[in-house]
Amino acid sequence: MARILIIDDDPDIVEAMKVVLESKNYEVAIAKSGEEGLKRVRQIKPDLIILDVMMESVDKGFDVARNLKNDKNHQDIPILMLTAIKEKTGLGFEKEAGDPDWLPVDGYCEKPLKPEELISKVKELLGKR
Amino acid sequence: MIAKEFDLAKDLIERNYWLIRLRWIAIVGVNVTVLFTSQILKLSLPVFFLYAISACLVIYNLIFCIFLSRIKGKESFVIVNRIANAQISLDLLSLSGLIHFSGGLENPFIFYFIFHMIIAGILLSRRASFLQASFAVLLFCAMVVSEYSGLATHYDLGKFFILNRYNNFIYASGVSFVFISTVYIAVYMATSISQRLREREEILAETNTLLKQQALLKSEYVLRVSHDIKEHLAAIQGCLEPVASGITGELNPRQLDLVQRAVQRTAKLIFFVKALLEITRIKLTKEIKMDYFYFQDVLSEAIAHISSKAKDKNITVNSTVEPSIGRICGAQEYIQETVVNILANAVKYTPGNGKIDITVNDQGNTILIQIKDTGVGIPADELPKIFEEFFRASNVRELEKDGTGLGLSIAKQVIERHNGKIWVESKQGKGSTFSIELPK
Numbered sequence: 001m002a003r004i005l006i007i008d009d010d011p012d013i014v015e016a017m018k019v020v021l022e023s024k025n026y027e028v029a030i031a032k033s034g035e036e037g038l039k040r041v042r043q044i045k046p047d048l049i050i051l052d053v054m055m056e057s058v059d060k061g062f063d064v065a066r067n068l069k070n071d072k073n074h075q076d077i078p079i080l081m082l083t084a085i086k087e088k089t090g091l092g093f094e095k096e097a098g099d100p101d102w103l104p105v106d107g108y109c110e111k112p113l114k115p116e117e118l119i120s121k122v123k124e125l126l127g128k129r
Numbered sequence: 130m131i132a133k134e135f136d137l138a139k140d141l142i143e144r145n146y147w148l149i150r151l152r153w154i155a156i157v158g159v160n161v162t163v164l165f166t167s168q169i170l171k172l173s174l175p176v177f178f179l180y181a182i183s184a185c186l187v188i189y190n191l192i193f194c195i196f197l198s199r200i201k202g203k204e205s206f207v208i209v210n211r212i213a214n215a216q217i218s219l220d221l222l223s224l225s226g227l228i229h230f231s232g233g234l235e236n237p238f239i240f241y242f243i244f245h246m247i248i249a250g251i252l253l254s255r256r257a258s259f260l261q262a263s264f265a266v267l268l269f270c271a272m273v274v275s276e277y278s279g280l281a282t283h284y285d286l287g288k289f290f291i292l293n294r295y296n297n298f299i300y301a302s303g304v305s306f307v308f309i310s311t312v313y314i315a316v317y318m319a320t321s322i323s324q325r326l327r328e329r330e331e332i333l334a335e336t337n338t339l340l341k342q343q344a345l346l347k348s349e350y351v352l353r354v355s356h357d358i359k360e361h362l363a364a365i366q367g368c369l370e371p372v373a374s375g376i377t378g379e380l381n382p383r384q385l386d387l388v389q390r391a392v393q394r395t396a397k398l399i400f401f402v403k404a405l406l407e408i409t410r411i412k413l414t415k416e417i418k419m420d421y422f423y424f425q426d427v428l429s430e431a432i433a434h435i436s437s438k439a440k441d442k443n444i445t446v447n448s449t450v451e452p453s454i455g456r457i458c459g460a461q462e463y464i465q466e467t468v469v470n471i472l473a474n475a476v477k478y479t480p481g482n483g484k485i486d487i488t489v490n491d492q493g494n495t496i497l498i499q500i501k502d503t504g505v506g507i508p509a510d511e512l513p514k515i516f517e518e519f520f521r522a523s524n525v526r527e528l529e530k531d532g533t534g535l536g537l538s539i540a541k542q543v544i545e546r547h548n549g550k551i552w553v554e555s556k557q558g559k560g561s562t563f564s565i566e567l568p569k
């Protein structure tokens with residue numbers, strides 16, 4: 001079964017998502033910060049990454065995404081970005097998702113995400129590979 | 130500082146225009162008076178000179194008018210101040226001329242100089258006002274002395290006075306004393322009053338800036354707090370939902386009921402916090418990104434957004450957009466959200482089998498969007514408050530318990546950020562019409 005890495009510094013959100021994803025038999029790995037996330041990606045080579053935006057810094061998630069998309073070994077891993085940033089900046093990122101210069105991710109969702117939405121989004125992105 | 134100077138210049142321009150308007154009235158007054166005294170009172174006046182001066186008044190009033198409109202937009206305080214000074218000096222010259230040709234010292238209109246002293250006191254600095262007063266006194270003395278000494282012709286008012294007084298030393302010096310003192314006292318009083326007014330205006334402006342700063346601080350505080358609250362709420366919702374949807378194992382009916390209640394309440398709270406974040410975010414954004422977009426697209430998407438709910442209640446939604454409306458400039462997402470907001474309200478508060486009519490008209494530089502429903506309407510006494518934050522009309526509160534009371538205030542913020550206008554007309558029980566005027 002596909003391996004999913006969740007990079008998020010909120011342990012409760014992580015736990016909730018883990019429960020949902022494991023119920024569908026996905027293998028779930030966890031990283032509690034952007035830096036740890038980058039390390040874990042290299043170690044376990046996940047099939048999908050779920051990435052939070054605000055971690056060590058308000059836009060750490062963007063850094064991580066850019067870093068991975070510029071890395072030949074990992075640029076093919078789809079990234080699903082989860083964030084509450086919409087309110088903070090007033091920008092709807094949905095339209096920019098997929099524009100490699102601006103927001104180099106494959107999907108974008110606003111927290112909180114319903115279990116069925118999370119699963120369908122994960123399936124969609126894994127199917128893209 | 131520069132902005133303040135700009136404001137001062139603008140303010141002074143306004144007052145310059147006021148002076149120009151007053152002069153038009155004065156010109157009419159001069160001509161009527163000359164006509165009246167020469168034709169009806171039959172005083173022998175040198176009407177040619179008097180009309181010539183009034184012609185001069187017309188000419189320089191026009192020139193000032195044109196000049197002021199030319200410098201519009203690039204006004205500097207120094208230039209506008211010079212114009213004001215020039216206007217008053219020219220007026221003093223004209224007035225002296227008019228008085229000289231109509232009896233000099235004997236003309237009771239001589240005290241009209243006081244008006245100019247008051248005008249100077251309002252328009253100019255205290256120093257400039259006293260300079261203008263001295264100029265007036267100089268002109269006055271020159272006239273009195275030259276007429277007294279015979280250097281200049283004295284134009285007699287004829288029947289107005291039985292005896293000539295211009296060559297009576299005691300009379301001439303007495304009137305001169307009264308005149309000069311009145312002129313200076315008038316300037317002193319006018320400048321004192323206007324100085325105090327200016328000081329008060331400055332204090333008001335400062336208080337205003339302070340209030341704005343505090344409003345900004347408050348908004349920042351609200352943004353921070355709501356954002357933190359929303360993060361926790363998202364986590365709560367994230368933990369509750371897998372339980373409610375049975376992912377963690379089946380619940381017995383009582384457990385399920387309670388968890389579902391918790392999920393629903395959290396969802397409502399998240400919705401409220403999001404609305405609060407949104408309105409705060411708009412308030413704090415200095416500039417919202419604007420671009421050209423097709424208004425028709427926005428409207429179609431907005432209608433699509435509410436169509437299923439409208440269908441459930443069997444509400445007909447009609448829309449007509451004037452074909453000449455193509456692209457308009459604005460923040461598309463915000464505008465769309467605003468239209469959705471108002472349409473969603475219309476659907477929510479229109480009873481089943483009702484009707485919603487949307488018309489969009491091209492008005493040249495603006496478009497007018499009107500959303501008319503056959504809903505419950507808004508009580509007349511509550512209409513003025515409808516766009517206030519957290520306000521919900523009483524009849525609507527009875528109809529639906531939940532609601533943030535923020536939807537329309539967000540709409541108002543958005544439209545006003547586009548320099549547009551939003552308003553509502555409503556009759557309780559008959560329906561409401563929301564109108565939005567947006568620049569293209």
